[in-house]
Amino acid sequence: MNPELSLALLGAITVFLGLVAQAWWLLVLWAEGRATRPSGAQPSGLAKDEKEQ
Secondary structure (H helix, E strand, C coil), X not given: CCCCCCHHHHHHHHHHHHHHXXXXXXXXXXXXXXXXXXCCCCCHHHHHHHHHC
């Protein structure tokens, strides 16, 4: 029995883990943006409407 993995399998595993790492990084950036947003923040569209009234 040959315990060595084929080069194609190692490449597929590397690509898969790279994509998982990128997805995790984007999820962390999104979560940090949500967590660090000021509590009184409003979308810019609502602030403009309030100024007009």
